Amino acid sequence: MNSRSYKSRLRELVRRREFGIFIIIVIVMVLVGLRNPIFFTGDNWKDMLMYASILAFISIGQMMTIVTGGIDLSVGSVVALSGMSVGIIMRDNPALPPVVLILLGTVFGLGCGIINGLLIGKGKVHPLITTLATMSIYRGLVVVVSRSRWVVYGDITKGFKLIARGNILGINNLMFAALIIAVVSYYFLNHTRKGREIYAYGDHQEAAKFVGINSTRINILVYALSGMLAGFGGVLWVSRVHTAQANTALGYEMQTIASCVIGGVSIFGGVGSVFGVLLGTLLFGIILNSLELIGIVDFWKLSVQGFIILVAVIFDAVLSHRVAEQMRKQRRVFDAE
Amino acid sequence: MEHLLTLERITKIFTGTLALSDVDFDLRQGEIHALVGENGAGKSTLIKIITGIYQPDGGQMTLEGRRVVFPDARASYDHGIAAIYQEASLFEDLSIAENIYMGHQEIRPVTRNIRWGALYRKAGEFIKSLEVNLNPRALVKSLSIAEKQLVEIIKALSADAKILIMDEPTASLTKEEIDYLFRIARKLREEGTGIIFISHRLEEVFDIADRVTVIRDGKKVGTVPKDKLKVEELVRMMVGKDLKTLYPKEEVEIGEPVLRIENLSRHGEFDKVSFELKKGEILGMAGLVGAGRTEVARTIFGVENPEGGRIFLEGKQVRIENPRQAMELGIAYLSESRGEYGLVLQLDITQNITIPILKRFSRFGWINRTDERDTAKRFYDLLDIRATGIQQKVGSLSGGNQQKVSLAKWLAANAKILILDEPTKGIDIATKAAVHKLMSDLAGEGKAILMISSEIPEIIGMSDRIIVMNEGRLVSEITRREATQEIVLTAALGEKGK
Numbered sequence: 006m007n008s009r010s011y012k013s014r015l016r017e018l019v020r021r022r023e024f025g026i027f028i029i030i031v032i033v034m035v036l037v038g039l040r041n042p043i044f045f046t047g048d049n050w051k052d053m054l055m056y057a058s059i060l061a062f063i064s065i066g067q068m069m070t071i072v073t074g075g076i077d078l079s080v081g082s083v084v085a086l087s088g089m090s091v092g093i094i095m096r097d098n099p100a101l102p103p104v105v106l107i108l109l110g111t112v113f114g115l116g117c118g119i120i121n122g123l124l125i126g127k128g129k130v131h132p133l134i135t136t137l138a139t140m141s142i143y144r145g146l147v148v149v150v151s152r153s154r155w156v157v158y159g160d161i162t163k164g165f166k167l168i169a170r171g172n173i174l175g176i177n178n179l180m181f182a183a184l185i186i187a188v189v190s191y192y193f194l195n196h197t198r199k200g201r202e203i204y205a206y207g208d209h210q211e212a213a214k215f216v217g218i219n220s221t222r223i224n225i226l227v228y229a230l231s232g233m234l235a236g237f238g239g240v241l242w243v244s245r246v247h248t249a250q251a252n253t254a255l256g257y258e259m260q261t262i263a264s265c266v267i268g269g270v271s272i273f274g275g276v277g278s279v280f281g282v283l284l285g286t287l288l289f290g291i292i293l294n295s296l297e298l299i300g301i302v303d304f305w306k307l308s309v310q311g312f313i314i315l316v317a318v319i320f321d322a323v324l325s326h327r328v329a330e331q332m333r334k335q336r337r338v339f340d341a342e
Numbered sequence: 343m344e345h346l347l348t349l350e351r352i353t354k355i356f357t358g359t360l361a362l363s364d365v366d367f368d369l370r371q372g373e374i375h376a377l378v379g380e381n382g383a384g385k386s387t388l389i390k391i392i393t394g395i396y397q398p399d400g401g402q403m404t405l406e407g408r409r410v411v412f413p414d415a416r417a418s419y420d421h422g423i424a425a426i427y428q429e430a431s432l433f434e435d436l437s438i439a440e441n442i443y444m445g446h447q448e449i450r451p452v453t454r455n456i457r458w459g460a461l462y463r464k465a466g467e468f469i470k471s472l473e474v475n476l477n478p479r480a481l482v483k484s485l486s487i488a489e490k491q492l493v494e495i496i497k498a499l500s501a502d503a504k505i506l507i508m509d510e511p512t513a514s515l516t517k518e519e520i521d522y523l524f525r526i527a528r529k530l531r532e533e534g535t536g537i538i539f540i541s542h543r544l545e546e547v548f549d550i551a552d553r554v555t556v557i558r559d560g561k562k563v564g565t566v567p568k569d570k571l572k573v574e575e576l577v578r579m580m581v582g583k584d585l586k587t588l589y590p591k592e593e594v595e596i597g598e599p600v601l602r603i604e605n606l607s608r609h610g611e612f613d614k615v616s617f618e619l620k621k622g623e624i625l626g627m628a629g630l631v632g633a634g635r636t637e638v639a640r641t642i643f644g645v646e647n648p649e650g651g652r653i654f655l656e657g658k659q660v661r662i663e664n665p666r667q668a669m670e671l672g673i674a675y676l677s678e679s680r681g682e683y684g685l686v687l688q689l690d691i692t693q694n695i696t697i698p699i700l701k702r703f704s705r706f707g708w709i710n711r712t713d714e715r716d717t718a719k720r721f722y723d724l725l726d727i728r729a730t731g732i733q734q735k736v737g738s739l740s741g742g743n744q745q746k747v748s749l750a751k752w753l754a755a756n757a758k759i760l761i762l763d764e765p766t767k768g769i770d771i772a773t774k775a776a777v778h779k780l781m782s783d784l785a786g787e788g789k790a791i792l793m794i795s796s797e798i799p800e801i802i803g804m805s806d807r808i809i810v811m812n813e814g815r816l817v818s819e820i821t822r823r824e825a826t827q828e829i830v831l832t833a834a835l836g837e838k839g840k
């Protein structure tokens with residue numbers, strides 16, 4: 006490799022969004038680490054990464070809906086509903102192996118997602134309205150199925166706790182799950198026809214019709230996947246925090262959307278990458294964790310989340326303008342006379 | 343000759359509109375069959391029924407002797423039908439290669455993953471075989487409008503189809519690319535492909551078609567072999583009456599310069615462009631696609647800002663930083679693409695026409711709806727917009743009628759300086775004559791018009807003076823008297839022409 010192409014590759018890398026996120030992650034880490042040394046302890050990191058792992062794969066599901074030009078506001082409620090249902094089943098049948106519970110939770114989530122997908126794909130109801138409605142409905146169902154009796158620490162079986170705490174190949178289960186889901190999603194979105202159709206559909210819905218992309222199927226697919234991942238996440242969530250309540254994962258949709266937006270997923274559809282979302286989640290997880298460590302009250306945390314989304318969106322607008330300008334300048338160069 | 347495709351008694355109803363009524367149509371192997379008719383006649387609807395995007399409400403389709411029903415575009419593609427649609431139908435954030443093969447990418451047998459390497463290689467080879475200079479990895483959003491149109495054409499050609507449908511493929515292209523497209527079409531005809539070709543430019547129809555089918559108001563008027571057809575006759579079939587002249591340009595007195603451009607430059611787009619536009623004048627701007635004409639217009643209108651040079655209005659230097667300032671200074675700009683700075687598809691015709699001039703109808707922030715509607719109605723009638731009424735949503739109009747609405751919008755603005763970028767793109771022949779008449783009248787009232795057009799006959803027929811751009815530079819100025827097709831074209835081609 007000659008040094009010139011090496012240099013231009015380096016420049017290419019620096020220009021990429023992922024690199025920018027990476028730099029910000031480092032800066033935030035240094036700042037927070039200076040304020041509170043606990044930040045750099047292994048326990049804190051493990052805590053944070055376990056939190057970010059669940060957030061990461063649910064955000065990947067969210068990303069797919071956003072890439073189609075839609076949104077899934079119901080993910081937080083699905084996490085709670087799946088977590089609560091599984092928690093109750095476990096309380097009533099402590100002998101059930103954890104694998105069965107994981108499967109059940111995933112199927113519950115899938116069911117919720119398919120309902121969203123049918124309403125949006127077949128019923129042609131706007132995604133925002135649909136998932137805003139099901140967000141409330143699913144949240145309401147949490148209370149209904151629990152009959153207002155939360156799942157508490159004592160209800161959690163030993164085996165169930167191990168789901169979150171155990172390791173595979175020396176990696177914590179939650180992180181392992183996130184990694185596997187990320188790899189599979191990456192493969193699906195970038196290397197299969199269906200995956201590319203998701204991008205095409207989100208890019209230009211009318212043109213998608215012209216190449217025979219079935220909008221109903223695409224919608225059902227992405228909302229089903231998003232629901233399924235949220236359902237799976239619900240089981241892991243309960244295993245991690247050892248309780249399931251009516252307000253479990255309340256406001257979680259905001260966090261998944263924030264992770265996507267920070268990770269470069271365009272809210273207009275058609276653009277987004279799994280890698281970007283992973284970095285976005287990581288940055289967002291670190292920021293959430295930092296807020297806690299610095300001692301910022303919950304009430305402010307919401308404002309900060311909103312602020313981050315705003316910054317990311319504005320950053321995107323500026324960035325895309327600059328890229329367009331650059332393209333123009335490269336297009337044709339006049340030889341000065 | 344063998345019948346490839348036969349349509350019988352096709353009917354299509356949209357809420358409130360009978361778009362097609364009992365239309366018969368047939369396509370033979372190795373023929374180019376032109377489909378013509380006024381804006382809103384139902385041409386695009388017929389195309390979309392053939393490709394399975396719309397389902398007919400009546401009638402049947404036979405492909406090579408067998409009844410077929412296409413539930414979606416994939417089904418028609420699988421039966422060997424490829425189409426270029428009138429509206430932009432590319433995925434902007436995807437690469438050229440991906441656009442070409444979307445939906446039928448080559449995949450590995452077991453893992454079913456896309457063979458990306460093969461896809462880019464195949465796309466690159468195919469593009470090269472067409473002697474077009476495009477990078478298959480480039481994102482579509484980085485291309486100019488004409489390049490996008492080329493990609494649409496390449497995409498349709500790559501299908502290697504038995505039936506190729508082209509709905510106004512030439513609308514954003516200049517002579518050179520059109521000739522090129524026609525050469526390919528003729529070659530495909532030789533090989534036995536059946537081609538359906540839609541265009542409002544009758545010289546193109548006479549140039550390339552074997553048979554011509556005319557549709558009017560959703561009904562078929564007739565199918566005629568080209569050899570037995572005269573232009574006047576075809577026009578009568580389309581419009582229902584005779585058309586005197588397509589270019590009713592009148593001599594008017596030309597006054598002082600109102601707009602002067604001095605050494606205007608934008609890096610990578612155009613370089614040191616200088617010209618004057620006078621009161622009462624129609625200044626034609628010719629050039630090949632990509633010569634930088636649209637970019638100059640956008641810069642004058644403040645969509646982009648110049649990186650060098652000056653703009654004078656009536657002798658005074660002005661700075662135009664955004665379109666609003668341009669409008670306040672009395673400049674209007676009809677954009678080349680309807681989507682961009684053009685129309686709001688969700689709003690109705692009235693609202694679209696009056697957006698730039700709402701101030702005129704409002705008092706203390708309240709809009710006088712009657713005045714607003716009257717103005718809209720006037721232009722609706724003047725331009726003969728075909729719709730259920732001024733309250734129809736612009737998104738559901740035919741392509742040509744959308745173009746008329748965006749034209750109406752800028753005409754209603756009553757600006758001193760009108761910059762019209764491809765004003766008659768996609769507009770049918772009768773309305774085209776009406777638009778030309780209107781331009782001539784506006785010039786007579788003392789307006790100054792800068793008209794960008796890729797149609798050389800239109801440039802020659804309507805301009806008092808012609809300036810020609812080539813690769814970002816102004817290369818030539820031609821008076822109305824000396825202008826001929828050859829002179830304008832040679833200037834536009836620049837070095838290549840010599």
Ligand SMILES: Nc1ncnc2c1ncn2[C@@H]1O[C@H](COP(=O)(O)OP(=O)(O)OP(=O)(O)O)[C@@H](O)[C@H]1O
Pocket residue numbers: 356357359360361379380381382383384385386387388428728729738739740741742743768770
């Ligand atoms: N999706 C739609 N909903 C409602 N009406 C429609 C729709 N599409 C087309 N129409 C109506 O059907 C009629 C035929 O439209 P079509 O697009 O086929 O015309 P066209 O012959 O292609 O015209 P042009 O030359 O302007 O492209 C028009 O009156 C149009 O308003």
Ligand SMILES: [Mg+2]
Pocket residue numbers: 385386387428509740741742
């Ligand atoms: Mg049409």
